Amino acid sequence: MEIRLNGKVREVAEGITVRRLLDDLGLHPMRVAVQRNLDIIKRDRYDEVVLQPGDTVEILTVMAGG
Amino acid sequence: MRNQATLKFGGKEFHSRLIVGTGKYPDSPTMQKALEASGAEIVTVAVRRVNLDRTQESLLDYIDLKRYTLLPNTAGCYTADEAIKYARLAREVGMSEMVKLEVIGDQRTLFPDNEELLKATRILVKEGFIVLPYTNDDPIMARKLEDAGAAAVMPLGAPIGSGLGIRNPQNILIILETVRLPVIVDAGVGTASDAAIAMELGCDGVLMNTGIAGAKDPVMMADAMRKAIEAGRQAYLAGRIPKKSYATASTTMEGMIE
Numbered sequence: 001m002e003i004r005l006n007g008k009v010r011e012v013a014e015g016i017t018v019r020r021l022l023d024d025l026g027l028h029p030m031r032v033a034v035q036r037n038l039d040i041i042k043r044d045r046y047d048e049v050v051l052q053p054g055d056t057v058e059i060l061t062v063m064a065g066g
Numbered sequence: 067m068r069n070q071a072t073l074k075f076g077g078k079e080f081h082s083r084l085i086v087g088t089g090k091y092p093d094s095p096t097m098q099k100a101l102e103a104s105g106a107e108i109v110t111v112a113v114r115r116v117n118l119d120r121t122q123e124s125l126l127d128y129i130d131l132k133r134y135t136l137l138p139n140t141a142g143c144y145t146a147d148e149a150i151k152y153a154r155l156a157r158e159v160g161m162s163e164m165v166k167l168e169v170i171g172d173q174r175t176l177f178p179d180n181e182e183l184l185k186a187t188r189i190l191v192k193e194g195f196i197v198l199p200y201t202n203d204d205p206i207m208a209r210k211l212e213d214a215g216a217a218a219v220m221p222l223g224a225p226i227g228s229g230l231g232i233r234n235p236q237n238i239l240i241i242l243e244t245v246r247l248p249v250i251v252d253a254g255v256g257t258a259s260d261a262a263i264a265m266e267l268g269c270d271g272v273l274m275n276t277g278i279a280g281a282k283d284p285v286m287m288a289d290a291m292r293k294a295i296e297a298g299r300q301a302y303l304a305g306r307i308p309k310k311s312y313a314t315a316s317t318t319m320e321g322m323i324e
Contacts, residue, residue, distance in 0.1 A: 006115045025118060031126060032116060033158035040158050058115065060155050064097070064125050065112025065141050066087030066226070066275025 001053040012051065019046040022059070033060045068242065068249075068268050069303060075217040075248055076164055076196030078135065082107045083265070084295045085137065085250065086288070087275025088125060096284055098128045104278065104288035110137045110166055113156045131161070137198065139166040144179070146186035153190050164196040166220070166252075166273075176226045176253075180207050184214060191215035200252050203237035205244040212245045219245055220252035220273060223264065227276040229256025232263050242268045258287075258294035265298025266306070 001014050012021060018041055022029050034041045035058040041049050051057065073080040086106040091097035101109060109129065129136070138156030143149035146169060153165045169186055171179030178201050190197050196217045201207050203221040211219055221241055224230035231254060232238060242249050248270035255261050255274040264272045272295060281287035 006118055008118075025116075027116060030160060031124065033113070033155040033160075035155065040154055042158070043160065059118075060113050060159065061116045062111040062125055062136065062138060062156075062159055062161060063114040064088045064091070065114075065139055066089040066110055066279075 004056040018049045080107045083271035085273040090279040094128045100284040100288040105292045108135045136161040146182040149186045167199045187214045205240045208241045218248040220250045222253035223251045224254025226253045231260035258290040262294040262298035
């Protein structure tokens with residue numbers, strides 16, 4: 001199924017959880033924040049939140065800045 | 067006189083009065099060495115999309131979280147709503163309850179939009195954030211931010227990255243008399259004397275990024291800034307002589323031969 005991830009269309013597995021998506025992307029859950037359709041998903045829900053087709057997902061982390 | 071031995075906000079205590087940014091360094095190893103040389107305990111970071119296209123090095127590979135406290139900023143935000151969103155995301159990354167709250171009013175000067183800043187401060191304070199607002203040198207604004215529950219006030223010395231130093235020391239002095247919060251000059255520091263001047267005025271700390279990262283030798287400059295902050299602070303605590311228009315001799319006239 002298709003979702004929008006960090007501004008780009010992406011093909012992901014049906015029924016994928018946030019946790020699984022992070023694993024597939026090689027991202028550590030402790031170092032990111034996840035927003036789905038304008039809602040922040042809390043870390044303790046990464047295993048239960050299942051992405052839907054057309055979801056807009058943003059994965060953020062800390063980057064260099066002043 | 068602001069003679070507290072340490073910098074305190076949000077229930078935490080810091081010995082270094084220099085807060086340093088992680089942006090704009092020529093490379094990550096230089097950044098890491100500069101942070102070390104600066105003696106900083108708090109470093110600012112931004113919150114941005116993860117780069118998915120390739121496995122690139124993470125900023126966190128170069129920052130020892132046991133050593134540094136992260137201060138996420140809301141850089142690039144032009145409205146209260148945007149800044150609030152980024153503050154919440156920053157907190158969710160899990161590194162800090164502190165936020166350097168920036169709500170920018172103009173792209174060229176990067177001056178704060180104080181109206182939106184105050185709005186965002188009130189909301190974030192209610193949500194339990196430790197808010198450090200980047201503002202201008204308006205003492206009335208500083209008082210409003212204190213009343214809104216900010217944990218510190220961070221007036222700019224000059225525009226971000228301008229290196230112009232403390233453009234309005236008189237206003238900074240008035241802010242120091244107006245609020246009881248820690249006052250941290252944030253933005254505009256270009257060289258060591260600028261940092262020393264801020265501390266000599268009585269400020270509780272200085273936040274800088276470009277002044278170090280953009281220097282020809284960032285590591286050496288970071289060390290210079292550390293010394294300047296210490297010297298300025300010590301000069302303030304030592305109590306300087308007053309400024310006078312005319313001379314007062316250091317040597318007595320007594321005992322001179324005819």
